[in-house]
Amino acid sequence: MKLTGAQMIGESLVKEGVEVIFGILGGSLLPLYDVLPHYPQLRHILVRHEQGAAHAADGYARATGKVGVCLATSGPGATNLVTGIANACLDSVPMVAITGQVARPFIGKDAFQEVDITGITMPITKHNYLVMDAASVPETIKEAFHLARTGRPGPVLIDLPRDVQIDQAEFNYPSKPNLPSYKPILKGHPAQIKKAAKLINEAKKPVIIAGRGVIISAAFAELKELVEQAQIPLVTTLLGISCFPESHVLSYGMLGMHGMAYANMAVDAADLIIAIGMRFDDRATAKVSDFAPHAHVIHIDIDPAEIGKNVRVDVPIVGDVKAVLKELNKLIVAAKRIDWIRQLDDWRREHPSLVIRPGESLLPQYVIRQIYEVTNGEATIVTGVGQHQMWAAQHYWYDKPNTFISSGGLGTMGFGLPAAIGAKVGCPNDTVWCIDGDGSLQMTIQELATAVQEKVAVKIAVLHNNYLGMVRQWQEMFYGKRYVATPLSSPDFVKVAEAYGLPGLRVERREEVAPAIQQAMAEPGPFLIDFIVEPEENVYPMVPPGASLAEVLEEPEKKTKPKAVKDSAKLPVSNI
Amino acid sequence: MPKHTIIALVEDKPGVLNHMASLFRRRGFNIESIAVGRSEVPHLSRMTLVVNGGNTMVEQVRKQLDKVVDVVKVSDITSDKVITRELALIKVKATSSTRSEVMQIVDIFRANIVDVAADSVTVEVTGDENKIDSLLNLLRGFGIRELTRTGRIALTRGETKPLPVKKPPKAKGQKPTK
Numbered sequence: 001m002k003l004t005g006a007q008m009i010g011e012s013l014v015k016e017g018v019e020v021i022f023g024i025l026g027g028s029l030l031p032l033y034d035v036l037p038h039y040p041q042l043r044h045i046l047v048r049h050e051q052g053a054a055h056a057a058d059g060y061a062r063a064t065g066k067v068g069v070c071l072a073t074s075g076p077g078a079t080n081l082v083t084g085i086a087n088a089c090l091d092s093v094p095m096v097a098i099t100g101q102v103a104r105p106f107i108g109k110d111a112f113q114e115v116d117i118t119g120i121t122m123p124i125t126k127h128n129y130l131v132m133d134a135a136s137v138p139e140t141i142k143e144a145f146h147l148a149r150t151g152r153p154g155p156v157l158i159d160l161p162r163d164v165q166i167d168q169a170e171f172n173y174p175s176k177p178n179l180p181s182y183k184p185i186l187k188g189h190p191a192q193i194k195k196a197a198k199l200i201n202e203a204k205k206p207v208i209i210a211g212r213g214v215i216i217s218a219a220f221a222e223l224k225e226l227v228e229q230a231q232i233p234l235v236t237t238l239l240g241i242s243c244f245p246e247s248h249v250l251s252y253g254m255l256g257m258h259g260m261a262y263a264n265m266a267v268d269a270a271d272l273i274i275a276i277g278m279r280f281d282d283r284a285t286a287k288v289s290d291f292a293p294h295a296h297v298i299h300i301d302i303d304p305a306e307i308g309k310n311v312r313v314d315v316p317i318v319g320d321v322k323a324v325l326k327e328l329n330k331l332i333v334a335a336k337r338i339d340w341i342r343q344l345d346d347w348r349r350e351h352p353s354l355v356i357r358p359g360e361s362l363l364p365q366y367v368i369r370q371i372y373e374v375t376n377g378e379a380t381i382v383t384g385v386g387q388h389q390m391w392a393a394q395h396y397w398y399d400k401p402n403t404f405i406s407s408g409g410l411g412t413m414g415f416g417l418p419a420a421i422g423a424k425v426g427c428p429n430d431t432v433w434c435i436d437g438d439g440s441l442q443m444t445i446q447e448l449a450t451a452v453q454e455k456v457a458v459k460i461a462v463l464h465n466n467y468l469g470m471v472r473q474w475q476e477m478f479y480g481k482r483y484v485a486t487p488l489s490s491p492d493f494v495k496v497a498e499a500y501g502l503p504g505l506r507v508e509r510r511e512e513v514a515p516a517i518q519q520a521m522a523e524p525g526p527f528l529i530d531f532i533v534e535p536e537e538n539v540y541p542m543v544p545p546g547a548s549l550a551e552v553l554e555e556p557e558k559k560t561k562p563k564a565v566k567d568s569a570k571l572p573v574s575n576i
Numbered sequence: 577m578p579k580h581t582i583i584a585l586v587e588d589k590p591g592v593l594n595h596m597a598s599l600f601r602r603r604g605f606n607i608e609s610i611a612v613g614r615s616e617v618p619h620l621s622r623m624t625l626v627v628n629g630g631n632t633m634v635e636q637v638r639k640q641l642d643k644v645v646d647v648v649k650v651s652d653i654t655s656d657k658v659i660t661r662e663l664a665l666i667k668v669k670a671t672s673s674t675r676s677e678v679m680q681i682v683d684i685f686r687a688n689i690v691d692v693a694a695d696s697v698t699v700e701v702t703g704d705e706n707k708i709d710s711l712l713n714l715l716r717g718f719g720i721r722e723l724t725r726t727g728r729i730a731l732t733r734g735e736t737k738p739l740p741v742k743k744p745p746k747a748k749g750q751k752p753t754k
Binding site (some may be wrong): 118119121123127179181303304305307309328343 | 647649
């Protein structure tokens with residue numbers, strides 16, 4: 001049967017099991033949007049800016065494990081996707097982005113809303129396509145989804161000229177992609193696994209560093225078995241959070257620049273690092289030449305190019321985390337590492353990293369802890385980027401698998417709200433909290449309209465300190481407190497919420513926090529709470545840039561007096 | 577710094593060379609030469625890269641290239657038995673008084689003169705880089721007007737394993753002829 005290119009896209013997306021598309025149409029996508037109503041299986045969510053479409057597809061993909069799909073028109077629509085695509089690429093998120101393109105005869109002529117989006121996105125996609133005839137639409141979509149979701153997942157972009165959407169061709173959906181040279185290695189090499197097991201069984205002070213690869217591979221049970229069987233303390237990267245229950249006695253929290261002091265000390269003192277599904281990002285390793293100086297390193301990752309890229313590796317194992325751990329666990333001898341674990345517990349006692357100062361001032365950490373309490377630790381937390389992101393990583397304890405969604409590699413401010421919308425759309429029965437800063441939220445605040453129009457019941461907690469807080473912290477610590485371009489005059493977010501059509505509350509005192517969160521939870525739809533927090537609060541612990549993990553700075557003893565409260569009360573809370 | 581020879585078989589599609597070039601630039605790989613042309617398989621090109629760098633860096637080059645979906649196969653053949661060649665065209669100044677001397681040198685290198693003008697000759701030479709460099713050194717004294725080199729191309733000696741090759745797209749809408 002002959003179909004138009006647009007119809008073939010619809011058919012193909014249905015065949016790939018797509019349920020939700022986030023997008024904004026435009027001239028070059030009109031033929032495709034025109035046939036969308038014929039595919040009621042595809043729920044289209046209209047966002048307000050294409051960056052929101054990409055982040056929403058990203059949040060959807062991370063929450064569900066399925067491929068997130070976003071649509072944008074040619075030219076500015078496509079370039080607006082770029083940040084979201086780069087974000088998904090660095091965090092290995094399966095995504096298919098479909099962009100409209102000017103009709104074939106106009107390509108290369110600087111036509112209206114023409115941009116070379118395949119050229120632009122080449123370094124930030126796993127692969128991309130410019131489809132030049134309707135007949136190749138089905139195989140392109142088959143390949144795109146296969147590439148996005150297999151191996152190390154990532155974004156794939158398909159650029160579709162307008163006239164290709166109109167042309168007709170025979171529709172045959174291939175059962176398999178035709179990609180003979182693309183063969184991700186899933187099974188670890190048995191000899192390497194044996195070597196790794198030997199190192200683990202002989203280690204006195206091993207530490208596991210678990211990353212997002214564990215979550216992508218859903219190797220939660222296998223990881224737990226390894227930790228418990230061999231009694232190995234575990235730390236996670238930022239994106240590894242929620243791959244292992246944080247209340248477990250062998251969990252020592254996050255490592256890295258804002259990781260727990262004891263997690264960093266453990267890595268520094270370890271004689272064996274077992275890195276699982278992580279890529280030794282500089283925020284995790286700190287000064288790379290001083291990283292884990294006494295340790296042998298086992299690195300398990302699906303991407304061969306990650307092995308040996310940043311850190312020397314003694315035993316590389318290329319493969320899918322779940323498959324490798326299954327094999328590895330068979331060779332692990334049950335062990336008790338009492339001295340080592342006692343040492344770590346001593347450090348945890350001596351260097352508590354999660355103490356919230358008592359007093360009256362509304363500390364952002366306190367707000368996060370209250371969200372944890374009220375949601376019973378069962379919510380999915382989605383964050384923007386900045387101080388609030390670090391506090392959300394530290395002060396909420398993630399026991400449920402895959403409940404922390406954040407922009408790690410790219411550090412994209414504005415990721416929070418659209419990603420939370422995507423996560424909630426993908427998992428409507430889960431409680432989804434977007435924890436955001438006033439700076440970060442304002443980068444994509446227009447997506448409040450999306451949440452209202454589509455009735456997406458995300459709960460938004462704004463940690464409002466009238467600063468670009470993380471940068472201000474660096475200015476305070478390393479630039480002589482010269483606050484250049486970091487003070488923000490943020491709006492009254494409750495009024496903003498009301499204008500968009502969702503209810504909101506402002507909270508300025510500790511005792512109001514829990515009731516406000518409860519009220520938000522009781523509301524059936526989206527809800528925003530504007531928490532006016534201590535303005536110059538810093539994130540601790542902190543490994544200063546250029547220092548090693550061992551040189552972690554802990555929170556200095558300071559002001560527990562209510563002086564800070566007065567300051568916050570004086571802040572220009574709204575633009576009256 | 578040691579020189580490594582890397583061979584890549586890539587899908588003959590628009591944008592592949594661009595993709596690889598942008599990858600080298602982005603990751604700061606120091607590429608001395610690239611030579612690309614058709615291979616024995618109709619829709620594949622064979623690319624020979626000469627990379628300057630230590631083993632770790634060259635290993636990254638190989639792995640990052642291998643990640644590109646349109647790259648079928650990458651191998652570092654530096655320590656293999658290989659045949660390498662390069663072609664150069666050299667336009668060298670040659671007056672009536674120096675022409676015979678130039679021709680003698682060209683003969684010694686088993687190179688050819690492919691064009692003659694009143695005050696210059698154009699020399700075609702193939703060989704490995706050392707041979708071409710030596711010839712250039714000798715000709716430099718006469719005055720080199722123009723020079724172009726292809727960069728190294730290489731093949732391994734001996735047997736060849738079959739490739740994981742994509743099936744060529746079937747001709748659509750045509751009935752098979754019997």
